[in-house]
Amino acid sequence: MNEVRSRIVVGILVGIILASARSALGQAEASDPVTLSRAVQLALEKAPQLAAVRAEQEGESASAQIARDAFHPSAWLTSTPGYTYGMPSTVVGRVPAVAGVEIRQAIYDPLRRSEVYQAEARAQEGEGALARSCRETVEKALAVYARCWMDQALAEAARRRVDATEAIRKRLEALAGEGRRTELDVERSRLQSARARQKLLNAQSDSDLDVLELKRLIGWPGSAPLVLAGDPGTAVPELPSSENLAAARAADPELKSLSREVELLGRSARLERQRFAPVIEASAQYQRLAKFNDYDKYFLAFTPDSVAVGVSVVIPLWTGGRYAGGARRARARLDHAESLRAARESDLELAVRRAEADVARTTAQMSLSRRSQGIEVEALSALQLLVREGRSELSDLDERQMALADADEETARAGMDSLRERARLLALRGELSRAVLGADPPCAPR
Numbered sequence: 001m002n003e004v005r006s007r008i009v010v011g012i013l014v015g016i017i018l019a020s021a022r023s024a025l026g027q028a029e030a031s032d033p034v035t036l037s038r039a040v041q042l043a044l045e046k047a048p049q050l051a052a053v054r055a056e057q058e059g060e061s062a063s064a065q066i067a068r069d070a071f072h073p074s075a076w077l078t079s080t081p082g083y084t085y086g087m088p089s090t091v092v093g094r095v096p097a098v099a100g101v102e103i104r105q106a107i108y109d110p111l112r113r114s115e116v117y118q119a120e121a122r123a124q125e126g127e128g129a130l131a132r133s134c135r136e137t138v139e140k141a142l143a144v145y146a147r148c149w150m151d152q153a154l155a156e157a158a159r160r161r162v163d164a165t166e167a168i169r170k171r172l173e174a175l176a177g178e179g180r181r182t183e184l185d186v187e188r189s190r191l192q193s194a195r196a197r198q199k200l201l202n203a204q205s206d207s208d209l210d211v212l213e214l215k216r217l218i219g220w221p222g223s224a225p226l227v228l229a230g231d232p233g234t235a236v237p238e239l240p241s242s243e244n245l246a247a248a249r250a251a252d253p254e255l256k257s258l259s260r261e262v263e264l265l266g267r268s269a270r271l272e273r274q275r276f277a278p279v280i281e282a283s284a285q286y287q288r289l290a291k292f293n294d295y296d297k298y299f300l301a302f303t304p305d306s307v308a309v310g311v312s313v314v315i316p317l318w319t320g321g322r323y324a325g326g327a328r329r330a331r332a333r334l335d336h337a338e339s340l341r342a343a344r345e346s347d348l349e350l351a352v353r354r355a356e357a358d359v360a361r362t363t364a365q366m367s368l369s370r371r372s373q374g375i376e377v378e379a380l381s382a383l384q385l386l387v388r389e390g391r392s393e394l395s396d397l398d399e400r401q402m403a404l405a406d407a408d409e410e411t412a413r414a415g416m417d418s419l420r421e422r423a424r425l426l427a428l429r430g431e432l433s434r435a436v437l438g439a440d441p442p443c444a445p446r
Helices: 001-032 037-045 046-067 108-178 183-218 244-251 252-273 322-388 392-429 431-435
Strands: 074-078 097-110 280-287 303-314
Touching: 037 046, 037 108, 037 183, 037 431, 046 074, 097 108, 108 183, 108 252, 108 322, 108 392, 108 431, 244 322, 244 392, 252 322, 322 392, 392 431
Parallel strands: none
Antiparallel strands: 074 097, 097 280, 280 303
8 A cells, every 4th residue: 555655656646846947937938038930930830710711711622622522433332221011111211121332423423513613712712811811910020029029129229218207307406406597497397307217117018018929929928028039120122113913913812712713613503504414323232132022923033133234314404593592692691702803903002002102202311310319329429528528517418318319219119110111111022931941831832
């Protein structure tokens, strides 16, 4: 008994040690710096909305395969135990038999073929939705990663602003104690310092929320630190201003899926219009019949081995309006797909033109912001030299520090805007995933 208890205790201790080791290993992996490429890969693997779209597309693909399987041969092993009295008859559509084998093959059936095309069209729609969701996931991961990177610059600028306003406040309070400044000047400096601290709190709050969003997107442990590695702006290259529309049309997954869908639904509509098309099926059947049904009394050439092979040709005459209704439905689906394709072409052109304009605007704004930042850096260096020479006041230096913090914040926001618009145009061209990952994502359209 003591030996059993000892083994149980040892097993529990070993389990605790292994769990601790796995936890420590997971924390060590989670503490590694996260590059933009890794963040995008994790988002493609773990983003919940992408997983939902992928599951839906898989279901539509399976439905299309089921519809295609209707034209594959099928076989059944049957057994129909039963007894008939008097004239031999069937039981549930089959002659009473000990065992049997049935093989069927659909040779031509316009309605089934139409259902195949419609199922394949729905699968194409699912593939387009998956590719679109995949692209949106890459864009979102890049945007959230870039916001987290920008938040670091904004928080640093806010801290420098707080330091400068605190220095001004302390200096004015000291001067007010000497009677060289008024109480109004002191209150203004305190208000300025309070606003700077509020900006710092806002920047820290935005940073915490963006980090939380990125963790949720990439499946990162909530308690583990998230360290970013590398400026995301370097992963998104500058784009030429020409041939963007042609590249976007050639790479747009939704436009591709809609074009394929229109083609499939067109075939379906043409089949649905064939009112008097025959339905042709081939069948082969073997049955081992039982003698206790007295078949030999009614059939002179009775044998317990029954074999039937043949082809069935059925031509519909009246179907109660089902053929006409099916034709109208197929035509409506085709018109709907054609309208969606035309709308997508128009929306895509507008999106490309707008993205080109936004890229030009944000690039110019970023250039101006960097020039302003450079001027403020030079002005601060010159003012520091004047302060060391005693030719300027420390208050002027603090004001210049605040101006530089404002310029840094403006540059960070302008860089974020430029990155977002360049990424949008690159995504429209179908090149964002290759730029970030070096290859197409695993959920790219076939």
